[in-house]
Amino acid sequence: MALREPAWRVTARELESSLEEEKGEGDRAASYLLSPFGARMNRVLIAGTLSVAEPLGRDESQPFWRSRFTDSTGAVAVTAGTFQPRAMSQLRSSTAPRPALVVGKVHLYRGRDSVGYVSVRAESIRFVAENEERAALADIVRQTLDRLDLLERIEKDPATQEEALVADGVPRAWVRAARESLRRYPNVDRLAFRRELRNAVRRVAGDSGPAASRGPPPPTVTVTRAPPPKAPAPAPSAAERAEESVFLDQLDEIADVSVDGYADLKELIARVASRGLVADRAEALLNRLEEEGVVEEPIVGKLRRA
Amino acid sequence: MTAEPPAPTLPEVRLKDLRPSVSPVELVARIVSFDRREVTRRSDGSRRPLLSGLLSDGTATVRFTWWDPPREGIERGTVLRAVGAEVGEFRGRPEVTFSWRTRLAPAATAELPRVDPEEIPLRTMKELAPPDDGFRVEVRVLRIAGRTVTVGEERRVVHEGLIADRTGTISLSSWSDFGLTAGEAVRVTGGYVRSFRGRRQLVLDERASVVRIDGSDLPDPAELLRAPPRSVAKVEDDGGGEAVAVEGVVVGLLPPSGLVYRCPVCQRSVRSGICRVHGQVEGQPDLRARIVLDDGTGALTVNAGRADTERLWGVTLEEARRRLRDQPDPSLIEEQILENLFGRRLRVRGVGTKDDFGVTIAPESIEPVEVDLDASAEELAARLGEVR
Numbered sequence: 001m002a003l004r005e006p007a008w009r010v011t012a013r014e015l016e017s018s019l020e021e022e023k024g025e026g027d028r029a030a031s032y033l034l035s036p037f038g039a040r041m042n043r044v045l046i047a048g049t050l051s052v053a054e055p056l057g058r059d060e061s062q063p064f065w066r067s068r069f070t071d072s073t074g075a076v077a078v079t080a081g082t083f084q085p086r087a088m089s090q091l092r093s094s095t096a097p098r099p100a101l102v103v104g105k106v107h108l109y110r111g112r113d114s115v116g117y118v119s120v121r122a123e124s125i126r127f128v129a130e131n132e133e134r135a136a137l138a139d140i141v142r143q144t145l146d147r148l149d150l151l152e153r154i155e156k157d158p159a160t161q162e163e164a165l166v167a168d169g170v171p172r173a174w175v176r177a178a179r180e181s182l183r184r185y186p187n188v189d190r191l192a193f194r195r196e197l198r199n200a201v202r203r204v205a206g207d208s209g210p211a212a213s214r215g216p217p218p219p220t221v222t223v224t225r226a227p228p229p230k231a232p233a234p235a236p237s238a239a240e241r242a243e244e245s246v247f248l249d250q251l252d253e254i255a256d257v258s259v260d261g262y263a264d265l266k267e268l269i270a271r272v273a274s275r276g277l278v279a280d281r282a283e284a285l286l287n288r289l290e291e292e293g294v295v296e297e298p299i300v301g302k303l304r305r306a
Numbered sequence: 307m308t309a310e311p312p313a314p315t316l317p318e319v320r321l322k323d324l325r326p327s328v329s330p331v332e333l334v335a336r337i338v339s340f341d342r343r344e345v346t347r348r349s350d351g352s353r354r355p356l357l358s359g360l361l362s363d364g365t366a367t368v369r370f371t372w373w374d375p376p377r378e379g380i381e382r383g384t385v386l387r388a389v390g391a392e393v394g395e396f397r398g399r400p401e402v403t404f405s406w407r408t409r410l411a412p413a414a415t416a417e418l419p420r421v422d423p424e425e426i427p428l429r430t431m432k433e434l435a436p437p438d439d440g441f442r443v444e445v446r447v448l449r450i451a452g453r454t455v456t457v458g459e460e461r462r463v464v465h466e467g468l469i470a471d472r473t474g475t476i477s478l479s480s481w482s483d484f485g486l487t488a489g490e491a492v493r494v495t496g497g498y499v500r501s502f503r504g505r506r507q508l509v510l511d512e513r514a515s516v517v518r519i520d521g522s523d524l525p526d527p528a529e530l531l532r533a534p535p536r537s538v539a540k541v542e543d544d545g546g547g548e549a550v551a552v553e554g555v556v557v558g559l560l561p562p563s564g565l566v567y568r569c570p571v572c573q574r575s576v577r578s579g580i581c582r583v584h585g586q587v588e589g590q591p592d593l594r595a596r597i598v599l600d601d602g603t604g605a606l607t608v609n610a611g612r613a614d615t616e617r618l619w620g621v622t623l624e625e626a627r628r629r630l631r632d633q634p635d636p637s638l639i640e641e642q643i644l645e646n647l648f649g650r651r652l653r654v655r656g657v658g659t660k661d662d663f664g665v666t667i668a669p670e671s672i673e674p675v676e677v678d679l680d681a682s683a684e685e686l687a688a689r690l691g692e693v694r
Binding site: 003004005006007008009045086101103123124126128131132134135136138139141142143145166169171172173174194197198201202204205206 | 537538539540542543555557558598600601602603604605641644645648649651663664677679680682683684685686687689690
């Protein structure tokens with residue numbers, strides 16, 4: 001029985017903090033992103049401000065747009081492509097940051113340095129009046145608090161029966177999500193997260209929108225977004241330096257002539273290969289340059305200077 | 307019970323005591339419903355008539371099959387005495403067969419067993435499941451209304467409504483007029499439960515009996531019909547319900563939504579000018595929205611009809627048709643409805659049924675919800691209050 005996935009009410013901060021995935025098995029199985037705060041998300045509903053979208057990719061037959069979404073707790077990317085025509089046309093039409101409701105599917109992208117980035121592939125977007133955004137945010141904060149309370153209840157008494165929770169009006173799916181969250185994120189500072197939710201409550205009460213706010217709060221949630229730091233690599237040899245300059249020159253050349261300002265990874269690998277840098281070496285070099293913060297890959301297969 | 311004199315031994319068994327057995331039994335029962343059919347013998351291809359339907363004696367209802375029945379003289383309501391009936395079993399329930407060995411004769415209504423309501427087991431709404439019968443219920447009538455339907459060639463009035471006790475609410479369909487009125491409390495015996503369009507339904511006909519009772523322990527109708535919204539997850543868990551209330555946000559529309567065409571005879575939707583039942587017809591335009599409503603715990607479908615769609619969207623059917631003439635793309639109508647409804651908060655009451663695709667609500671009311679922002683902010687701040 002394939003029931004429609006509910007749209008979990010979450011804040012941007014909760015999305016940013018989510019790093020654990022649950023891949024569905026079998027035919028057409030849904031996969032889920034698990035948050036540290038009791039959400040097991042396939043689809044989400046978020047309310048905040050959408051910035052002016054930018055087109056990504058250079059294949060004009062496959063347009064893809066991305067916008068930065070912020071609420072009072074954090075920021076995530078909202079994207080839409082040709083498979084989300086309605087959402088895409090909404091993104092394209094926007095000329096200034098505006099309050100919006102977004103329903104979409106969550107995606108976790110892990111860069112080659114295994115840092116996770118969460119984005120929302122929008123199914124529907126609606127630009128709304130500010131009080132509609134605040135009403136939706138109230139719903140989001142309320143359900144987030146409900147989930148936090150549930151996590152604490154289960155943590156306090158792990159033997160709590162599902163039926164007892166269901167009898168108290170807790171959805172079965174939430175019980176499952178809560179248990180999984182506790183298992184996968186054993187050391188999360190939920191108190192810090194609660195503190196961050198205060199900004200969202202201020203927004204519900206009518207404080208200025210996130211666009212005009214003092215900027216995002218300091219990330220106090222102790223979820224590591226990057227793997228632990230490695231020992232510093234030995235200084236590159238002269239030969240490596242030479243390879244590096246070939247690599248970066250080619251990257252700049254491709255980026256200069258590309259429509260979107262990015263260098264296509266495949267094209268780059270092909271070019272440096274013709275200059276004697278084999279694919280394996282080029283990959284290793286790219287990894288190092290990304291780690292050093294020289295080059296970044298904001299979209300899979302698209303590079304630019306950091 | 308031991309103090310009572312032993313009941314006089316009757317030759318016939320009561321239907322509620324019927325058990326599958328090899329030895330034939332004698333019984334007296336009323337024909338509740340029947341169909342005539344013919345089956346083709348495999349051996350020689352000859353056709354053999356049979357009559358099958360439901361028998362009841364007030365204690366239970368059982369299916370029966372009558373091989374080579376008389377051509378005339380059998381009607382709904384006919385009381386029969388059968389000597390030498392065979393009792394078999396079908397899907398775990400006893401079933402009676404009248405064959406050439408069975409002697410059948412008309413009987414008087416007075417010959418039916420006398421039933422004391424107290425000996426029929428009392429059931430709650432929660433317990434009832436198709437194809438239960440031979441029970442009594444004590445319920446509150448929440449609503450009731452007559453409707454004329456055509457059954458075969460016959461026009462009949464069916465009284466439809468909702469009944470409830472403390473454990474739940476189910477729908478009622480009475481083919482006989484018991485003078486039921488909304489709000490009254492009744493004891494009902496002789497009904498049976500069937501599943502109709504995914505809903506459990508208590509069915510009553512002439513053989514049922516209805517007695518008014520005090521009903522002080524039965525719920526107040528207003529309380530049930532005005533119940534506060536529940537979570538979609540709860541409604542899914544309950545498998546729908548007769549008086550469901552939910553509150554959520556519109557996150558999508560399911561096809562077919564927007565401008566649709568319906569058969570003028572049966573109201574079914576018409577595809578390429580062809581009705582599934584009535585063939586080539588002139589489709590009548592109609593407006594509808596199959597709303598996906600999501601409250602964060604689950605999602606369900608709300609089938610909004612023309613009036614609700616026009617009111618929520620703010621565009622009439624005529625205006626929608628005019629727009630379609632300007633831009634002849636029906637999907638635009640659906641797009642425009644979604645653009646207007648997406649993200650809006652609605653409270654919906656109605657009948658919820660569940661199938662493989664989840665819960666669908668046939669709405670009685672759809673109301674936009676205004677959120678009190680100040681109260682919400684205060685409530686949330688209080689919940690966060692203990693955090694320093």
